[in-house]
Amino acid sequence: MGLSLLGQAVAMFVVTNIDDLLILAVFFGRACGEPAAAWRVVAGQYLGLTAILAVSVAGALGAGLLPGSVIPFLGLVPLALGLKAGWDAWRDRGGDDEDATPATAGVLRVAAVTFANGGDNIGVYVPVFAVAGLGGMTVYSxxxxxxxxxxxxxxxxxxxxxxxxxxxxxxGHIALPVVLIAVGLLILAEAL
Structure with a gap:
């Protein structure tokens, strides 16, 4: 289970954070090779991710108050998010995302963008963390x-x-909905 859990955690991180990778590239591009600005981007990214993890763990622990038979149905959250992301990707096909480009590379700005951009990740992490338990949450984190x-x-x-x-x-906009839907379906499979 340990290696399997590790692989699942890596896969979930990669897929749910592809968009963060692109945003980081933009922030680093705006840092213009200045080391202090680059470190502000790194600090902001960690601050934003830590906030996402804290909210996700708290949500998962709260979900622990639910009966065990209900927890797998939390898979409806990433499933719905995946369907919405897929709908948005289909609706916005051919659109231009330049208006979503971050402006400067301050720690708080990067953290805020990371948290806002990862808000949908919380909906994925909470049910996965709830099913994974305390040890699993530690591995994921x-x-x-x-x-x-x-x-x-x-x-x-x-x-x-x-x-x-x-x-x-x-x-990236195509991979995210597919994986969110898959995560939701895998969590729902726990109910069967």
Missing amino acids: AVFLAGTAVWCAAGWFLATRPVIARALSRW
Whole structure:
């Protein structure tokens, strides 16, 4: 179970944070190679992710007050979010996302953008954490914190590789709904 849980945590982090990777690339691009500005981006990303994890863990612990037979039905949340994200991606196909570009790279701005952008992730994390239990939440949290370091490094890398950033921007909106729907269905499968 340990290796399986670790793989699930890595996969969930990657899929639910693809959009964060692109936003990080934009923030790092705006840092213009200034080390202090880059560290503000890193600090803001960690602050935002820590807030997302805190809300998710609190929600999962609150869900622990529910009868065990109800918890798998929390999978309806990521399923609904995935369907909405899929609908939004289909509706906005061919649209331009330039108005969503972050402006500056201050710690609080990066944290706020990370938290706002990851708000939908909370709806995914709460039911997964509730099913995973305390040990599972610890693994997920540790993977997400380590993944953030990788994401920051990758965001910095992408900030200097516009071709890669354009490819992720083009396909990330398709991967997210598919994975959210899959996560929701897997959680619902626990009810069977």
